Amino acid sequence: MKYQRPKGTADILPGESVKWQYVEATARQIFEAYRFAEIRTPMFESYEVFSRSSGETSDIVTKEMYDFEDKGGRHLALRPEGTAGVVRAFVENKLYGPEFNKPYKVYYMGPMFRYERPQSGRQREFHQIGVEAFGSESPALDVEVIAMALNLLQAFKIGHLKLALNTLGDPESRQAYHEALVNYLKPHFDELSEDSKVRLEKNPLRVLDSKDKKDQAIVKGAPSILDFLTDSAKAHFDEVKQLLGALNIDYVIDPTMVRGLDYYNHTIFEIMTTSPAFGDKEMTVIAGGRYDGLVHELGGPEVSGFGFGCGLERLLLLLNEQVTKQLAKQLAVYVVGIGTGASEATLKMVQAIRQQGFSADRDYLDRKPKAQFKSADRNQAAVVITIGEDEIKNKTAQVKDMATGIQKTLPVATLQQDFQKVYTDFRNSEGK
RNA sequence: GCGGUAUUGGUGAAGUGGUUAACACACCGGUUUGUGGCACCGGCACACGUGGGUUCGAUCCCCACAUACCGCCCCA
Numbered sequence: 001m002k003y004q005r006p007k008g009t010a011d012i013l014p015g016e017s018v019k020w021q022y023v024e025a026t027a028r029q030i031f032e033a034y035r036f037a038e039i040r041t042p043m044f045e046s047y048e049v050f051s052r053s054s055g056e057t058s059d060i061v062t063k064e065m066y067d068f069e070d071k072g073g074r075h076l077a078l079r080p081e082g083t084a085g086v087v088r089a090f091v092e093n094k095l096y097g098p099e100f101n102k103p104y105k106v107y108y109m110g111p112m113f114r115y116e117r118p119q120s121g122r123q124r125e126f127h128q129i130g131v132e133a134f135g136s137e138s139p140a141l142d143v144e145v146i147a148m149a150l151n152l153l154q155a156f157k158i159g160h161l162k163l164a165l166n167t168l169g170d171p172e173s174r175q176a177y178h179e180a181l182v183n184y185l186k187p188h189f190d191e192l193s194e195d196s197k198v199r200l201e202k203n204p205l206r207v208l209d210s211k212d213k214k215d216q217a218i219v220k221g222a223p224s225i226l227d228f229l230t231d232s233a234k235a236h237f238d239e240v241k242q243l244l245g246a247l248n249i250d251y252v253i254d255p256t257m258v259r260g261l262d263y264y265n266h267t268i269f270e271i272m273t274t275s276p277a278f279g280d281k282e283m284t285v286i287a288g289g290r291y292d293g294l295v296h297e298l299g300g301p302e303v304s305g306f307g308f309g310c311g312l313e314r315l316l317l318l319l320n321e322q323v324t325k326q327l328a329k330q331l332a333v334y335v336v337g338i339g340t341g342a343s344e345a346t347l348k349m350v351q352a353i354r355q356q357g358f359s360a361d362r363d364y365l366d367r368k369p370k371a372q373f374k375s376a377d378r379n380q381a382a383v384v385i386t387i388g389e390d391e392i393k394n395k396t397a398q399v400k401d402m403a404t405g406i407q408k409t410l411p412v413a414t415l416q417q418d419f420q421k422v423y424t425d426f427r428n429s430e431g432k
Numbered sequence: 433g434c435g436g437u438a439u440u441g442g443u444g445a446a447g448u449g450g451u452u453a454a455c456a457c458a459c460c461g462g463u464u465u466g467u468g469g470c471a472c473c474g475g476c477a478c479a480c481g482u483g484g485g486u487u488c489g490a491u492c493c494c495c496a497c498a499u500a501c502c503g504c505c506c507c508a
Contacts, residue, residue: 004481004499059506063433081508112508117433120501121508129507195505211504260507270508286508311508338466371460373468381468388466402468 004288008124039106041085047075053084055262064114078113081264082130091300102135132307139239166257177228208256266290332358334376338388352416
């Protein structure tokens with residue numbers, strides 16, 4: 001094959017795209033119930049928007065960004081995640097101004113790009129649905145957004161959900177913990193895996209997340225972030241837990257959960273699920289948290305933020321057949337033309353029906369009636385209209401209800417002027 | 433970026449160093465004249481991811497590359 005799509009990208013074909021439309025439409029519905037409004041930001045931004053927000057040393061910035069110089073010498077990057085661009089837009093458009101509702105709540109959906117090794121549910125161009133809420137430090141906001149994330153997944157009937165919760169505390173808590181963790185790990189340095197030795201230098205919290213057995217044994221004895229929270233950080237987290245309880249939302253505290261992006265603090269969460277699609281292993285579908293310093297970091301005032309990102313490809317892998325089956329679009333009318341002379345009449349008929357708001361299709365390959373009926377059947381046509389020489393002569397057409405097999409002869413004029421009536425008449429007779 | 437597995441028609445796949453690359457599904461056509469199912473018959477691979485090499489000869493052996501999938505890193 002001469003041309004192939006770039007590594008890690010996908011063509012979303014008809015049949016697949018209906019699922020995307022369904023997921024996107026459902027998400028919009030839910031978000032709007034929570035009063036989030038859509039924001040659309042560019043697919044690429046100035047490189048610094050991402051390097052500043054995600055952290056200069058984060059993996060995303062150092063090895064996964066698609067960055068390039070444009071013809072004007074600007075250093076740009078394809079967005080690897082959604083939050084940074086939204087925050088930039090929030091600041092640039094001064095959405096923190098007094099005339100806007102607080103919290104300022106937005107959602108987005110679209111492609112993201114990360115240069116990494118593709119795997120199931122993980123691509124170089126992938127899609128996220130995400131939300132951000134700015135301007136409230138209330139734990140109630142944390143909980144509401146988490147609840148919305150759960151709502152989203154529940155709307156798709158995805159089971160085996162697990163909400164994992166942790167807090168990174170405020171900068172003060174974080175620094176104290178950072179120190180304690182490093183002090184704990186240093187004496188074990190030689191026992192750590194090669195990966196973790198590097199992590200200890202770059203981002204010690206990552207060691208907590210190691211999949212290496214020996215590392216995990218060491219981590220077991222490590223201090224917990226929860227013991228290093230300042231009073232206010234602890235109060236925030238306690239309130240979050242209490243409110244989740246008030247909504248009867250189950251969660252598990254995972255003090256070893258960390259984040260790939262540097263901008264998070266306080267509450268962080270992940271929603272995971274197990275599915276055959278991921279080899280029955282746990283896979284994170286939604287992840288998010290609080291990022292109180294980020295708006296300021298990107299040049300805005302001290303405005304807090306809370307949001308999450310949802311991996312669409314991963315979500316799609318979880319949609320079960322029951323949900324997707326009912327998505328097939330039914331064809332209202334298939335027009336069968338018999339004989340070469342019928343093409344004009346057939347064309348006029350499909351056009352007239354389409355103009356009345358119904359879907360209509362026909363044959364374009366001069367196939368025999370039997371083959372045309374087969375197509376009608378395959379397309380799940382509700383009604384077939386047949387036009388042959390006799391019908392043309394008499395200005396009539398055969399109209400057949402495919403479910404019952406009942407066929408009537410009707411004037412062409414009726415079909416072209418009031419197909420709605422014909423259609424509902426058929427539907428009613430089916431009910432009986 | 434590292435390690436592993438895979439790559440045959442529209443799809444699922446079988447197969448061998450050597451004249452015709454199984455089988456099934458799908459699709460198209462037919463089984464007499466204008467109607468959806470079933471049955472039966474027939475058709476359907478510029479040749480086995482791409483490029484090199486070994487060989488008298490390779491889809492089957494070797495190398496490189498590409499892509500997919502799995503594990504690691506990381507992550508949605």
